[in-house]
Amino acid sequence: MTAAAVPVQVPVELGDRRYTIWIAPGLLHEPAAWQGLPRAATALIVSNDVVAPLYADALAAALASHYGQVGRVQLPDGEAHKDWPALNRIFDTLLADAADRDTVLFALGGGVVGDMTGFAAACYMRGVPLVQVPTTLLAQVDSSVGGKTAINHPLGKNMIGAFHQPARVVCDLATLATLPAREISAGLAEVIKYGPIADAAFFDWLETHLDAVRALEPAALTHAVQRSCEVKARIVAADEREAGQRAWLNFGHTFGHAIEAGMGWGAWLHGEAVGAGMCMAAELSRRLGLIDAATVARIIALVARAGLPTRGPALRELTIAAHLHHMRVDKKAQAGALRFVVLTELGAARLQAVDEALVRETLAACCD
Amino acid sequence: MTAAAVPVQVPVELGDRRYTIWIAPGLLHEPAAWQGLPRAATALIVSNDVVAPLYADALAAALASHYGQVGRVQLPDGEAHKDWPALNRIFDTLLADAADRDTVLFALGGGVVGDMTGFAAACYMRGVPLVQVPTTLLAQVDSSVGGKTAINHPLGKNMIGAFHQPARVVCDLATLATLPAREISAGLAEVIKYGPIADAAFFDWLETHLDAVRALEPAALTHAVQRSCEVKARIVAADEREAGQRAWLNFGHTFGHAIEAGMGWGAWLHGEAVGAGMCMAAELSRRLGLIDAATVARIIALVARAGLPTRGPALRELTIAAHLHHMRVDKKAQAGALRFVVLTELGAARLQAVDEALVRETLAACCD
Numbered sequence: 001m002t003a004a005a006v007p008v009q010v011p012v013e014l015g016d017r018r019y020t021i022w023i024a025p026g027l028l029h030e031p032a033a034w035q036g037l038p039r040a041a042t043a044l045i046v047s048n049d050v051v052a053p054l055y056a057d058a059l060a061a062a063l064a065s066h067y068g069q070v071g072r073v074q075l076p077d078g079e080a081h082k083d084w085p086a087l088n089r090i091f092d093t094l095l096a097d098a099a100d101r102d103t104v105l106f107a108l109g110g111g112v113v114g115d116m117t118g119f120a121a122a123c124y125m126r127g128v129p130l131v132q133v134p135t136t137l138l139a140q141v142d143s144s145v146g147g148k149t150a151i152n153h154p155l156g157k158n159m160i161g162a163f164h165q166p167a168r169v170v171c172d173l174a175t176l177a178t179l180p181a182r183e184i185s186a187g188l189a190e191v192i193k194y195g196p197i198a199d200a201a202f203f204d205w206l207e208t209h210l211d212a213v214r215a216l217e218p219a220a221l222t223h224a225v226q227r228s229c230e231v232k233a234r235i236v237a238a239d240e241r242e243a244g245q246r247a248w249l250n251f252g253h254t255f256g257h258a259i260e261a262g263m264g265w266g267a268w269l270h271g272e273a274v275g276a277g278m279c280m281a282a283e284l285s286r287r288l289g290l291i292d293a294a295t296v297a298r299i300i301a302l303v304a305r306a307g308l309p310t311r312g313p314a315l316r317e318l319t320i321a322a323h324l325h326h327m328r329v330d331k332k333a334q335a336g337a338l339r340f341v342v343l344t345e346l347g348a349a350r351l352q353a354v355d356e357a358l359v360r361e362t363l364a365a366c367c368d
Numbered sequence: 369m370t371a372a373a374v375p376v377q378v379p380v381e382l383g384d385r386r387y388t389i390w391i392a393p394g395l396l397h398e399p400a401a402w403q404g405l406p407r408a409a410t411a412l413i414v415s416n417d418v419v420a421p422l423y424a425d426a427l428a429a430a431l432a433s434h435y436g437q438v439g440r441v442q443l444p445d446g447e448a449h450k451d452w453p454a455l456n457r458i459f460d461t462l463l464a465d466a467a468d469r470d471t472v473l474f475a476l477g478g479g480v481v482g483d484m485t486g487f488a489a490a491c492y493m494r495g496v497p498l499v500q501v502p503t504t505l506l507a508q509v510d511s512s513v514g515g516k517t518a519i520n521h522p523l524g525k526n527m528i529g530a531f532h533q534p535a536r537v538v539c540d541l542a543t544l545a546t547l548p549a550r551e552i553s554a555g556l557a558e559v560i561k562y563g564p565i566a567d568a569a570f571f572d573w574l575e576t577h578l579d580a581v582r583a584l585e586p587a588a589l590t591h592a593v594q595r596s597c598e599v600k601a602r603i604v605a606a607d608e609r610e611a612g613q614r615a616w617l618n619f620g621h622t623f624g625h626a627i628e629a630g631m632g633w634g635a636w637l638h639g640e641a642v643g644a645g646m647c648m649a650a651e652l653s654r655r656l657g658l659i660d661a662a663t664v665a666r667i668i669a670l671v672a673r674a675g676l677p678t679r680g681p682a683l684r685e686l687t688i689a690a691h692l693h694h695m696r697v698d699k700k701a702q703a704g705a706l707r708f709v710v711l712t713e714l715g716a717a718r719l720q721a722v723d724e725a726l727v728r729e730t731l732a733a734c735c736d
Contacts, residue, residue: 155463
C-alpha cells in the first residue's frame with residue numbers, strides 16, 4: 001500500500017449535517033484529508049494505549065497546521081473500559097485545558113475509542129465537533145459511520161449514548177496492516193453483512209474476492225470498505241434515528257448480542273458473535289419460509305471463509321433460556337417481545353417479531 | 369388557586385419536535401393535561417426527596433390510566449447532587465425495570481431534577497421521550513423550556529449535557545404554594561430577565577404587578593409565567609442550539625456565574641446571582657454607552673423589589689481577579705475572550721466581547 005492512491009470519498013447525505021468518508025491507504029500523511037475541517041483554537045486526539053503509540057504522532061502532525069493546540073488523551077484499551085470513568089478522562093482533559101465549545105475531538109482507534117469519543121463530543125458543553133479516524137476494519141466499515149455513540153452500563157451494552165454525526169470520517173487503510181488477523185476477521189463480519197441485507201451483487205463480489213480482502217490487497221480492500229460505507233451511508237441517510245430500515249444493520253446482532261453478553265463480554269469478539277449470529281438469523285429466515293437452504297449455505301460458507309465461527313456456543317455453556325434472556329434485554333427489544341432482522345431474499349431484510357418457539361428451534365439447530 | 373382555571377397553552381415551534389407548555393393552577397389534577405402524550409408500556413417519574421412526598425402520588429395518579437407501569441426514582445435534593453452518581457440512579461432503575469426505547473420519563477421538580485431527567489432521557493438508549501413537570505418558579509419560566517439538559521463536572525457547571533426537547537411541559541402553578549419565599553424571588557430573576565432582553569412592555573407590566581406575582585396572585589402569576597414562556601419559546605424556536613440570539617437568555621448570567629462559582633455553589637441561589645448579575649450587566653451596558661442611567665436604575669429597582677440582591681459580593685470575599693477567572697472558564701467564553709450579553713435598549717440585547725478593563729471597572733462599581 002502506498003500513499004499515492006487517489007482517495008475514495010463517500011458522502012453521507014444528512015442535510016446540514018452532511019459529511020464525507022475518505023478512504024485510501026496513507027491518509028494520515030495526505031494533507032488533503034485534513035483540510036476544510038471545523039476551525040477551532042484547539043483539537044484533542046483521543047486514542048488508546050495500543051493505537052496511540054502507532055499513529056497519534058502522525059495524526060498530530062497532520063493537524064498541527066490547522067489547530068493552535070493539539071492535546072491528547074490515551075484511554076485504556078478494550079470494551080471493559082467503555083465506561084463512565086474512562087469517558088470522564090476525556091472531560092477532565094477538556095476542562096483542564098479550558099477547551100471551549102469549538103474544540104474538535106478526533107477519535108483515533110477502533111469502535112470503543114470511536115463510541116466513547118463520539119459520546120464525549122455529543123455531551124461536552126452539549127456538543128462539539130467530532131472527526132472519526134478509525135484504525136480497525138470494523139470501525140472503518142461500520143461503527144465510525146452513522147453517528148451512533150455510547151458507553152456501556154453494568155446492566156447493558158451501549159445503553160447510554162447519543163446520535164452525534166461526525167464532521168468527517170478518515171479511513172487510512174494502511175493502519176489495518178498492524179491489526180491482528182483475528183480483528184480483520186471480526187471486521188469482515190460487518191462487511192459481509194451488507195450483502196444479505198441490501199446488496200446481493202456485493203455478496204457475489206465478496207464470494208470472489210474475500211481472500212484478497214482478507215489479505216489486505218489494496219484494490220480489493222478499498223472496494224470492500226467503500227461499498228460497505230456506501231450501503232451504510234445510504235441506510236443512515238434514509239433513517240438516521242433508526243425508526244425503520246436502519247434496524248437492518250442489526251442483522252445477526254440479536255443472536256450475536258446474546259452470545260457476547262452470555263459468554264461474558266470479550267470472550268467472543270463482536271464480529272465473531274455477529275458472524276455466528278448472521279448464520280443463525282439466516283437459518284431463522286429459512287425456518288420462516290423466507291429464503292431457501294442454498295442461500296443459508298452461501299452465507300455460512302462466506303462467514304467461514306472470513307475466519308469466523310458459523311455456529312453459536314455449546315448449549316451446555318449458554319443455555320437456550322440464557323440466550324432468550326439476553327435477547328429480551330437487548331436495546332432492540334420492545335416491551336419484551338423478540339424481534340429479529342430476517343432476510344426476505346439475499347439482498348433484502350426486514351424487522352419482525354418471531355415466536356419464541358421458532359427462536360428456540362433455531363438456537364437448538366445452530367448451537368453445538 | 370383552583371383547578372377550574374382554563375389552562376394556558378404556549379406552543380414551542382420546533383418543526384417535528386414542536387411541543388406545548390401548559391400553564392394553570394391545578395394541572396396535576398386536570399386530565400386534559402396528560403392526554404396525547406407519547407404512548408409506551410412504561411413511564412418513570414423522577415423527582416427528589418423534597419418534591420416527591422408532596423406531588424409524586426398526584427402525578428402517578430394522573431398517569432395511571434395512560435401507562436401500564438409507572439415507576440419512580442427519588443434523587444437527593446440539591447445542585448450538589450447534579451452529578452454522575454445521581455444520574456446513574458436513573459439509568460439503574462430503567463435497566464432494572466427493563467425499560468425499553470419507548471419509555472417516557474417525567475421530571476417532577478425544579479431545575480436540577482429537570483436537567484438530570486432530561487439528560488437521562490437524552491442518553492438512555494440514545495434518547496427516549498421526556499415530559500417536564502416543573503414545580504419551582506425558576507423551572508417553570510426558564511429551565512424546563514428549551515431542551516437544555518446537563519449535569520455538572522467537578523471542574524464546571526452544566527459542562528456535560530445535551531439538547532433534548534421535551535414532548536410537553538406541564539406547569540401546575542399550584543405547586544408554587546409550597547415553595548419557600550427565597551425560591552420565589554430566585555425564580556423572579558428569570559422572569560424579570562425577559563423584559564430587558566426582549567420585551568419592554570412586559571418590563572413595564574412587571575413594574576406594576578411584581579408584588580402580585582410575588583404573592584402568587586393567580587391572574588398575575590399566570591400572566592408572568594405565560595409571558596416568560598412565550599418569550600423563551602420564541603427565542604428557542606429561532607435558535608435552538610444557541611448559535612445566535614438564544615445567548616441573550618444568558619443576560620446577567622456571566623456575572624452571575626462568577627458569583628455562584630466563586631462563592632461556592634449553593635451559597636447564592638442561581639436566581640440571586642442572576643439578579644445581581646443583571647444589575648451588573650446593565651451597568652456594563654451603560655458604561656459601553658448603550659443605555660442610560662435611568663434604565664439601569666429601573667432594572668436595579670425591579671430586582672430589589674423581587675427580594676433579590678442588586679450588588680455583587682464584597683470584593684474582599686471574591687476579588688476582581690477571581691471574578692475574571694470564573695468568567696473565562698464559563699461555557700459561554702470563546703478562546704478565553706470575555707463576552708457578555710449587553711442591552712442596546714430596554715427590550716433589546718446582543719452578545720459582544722468586552723475589554724477586560726471595562727469589566728474590572730464594572731465589578732469595582734457593582735460589588736461592595
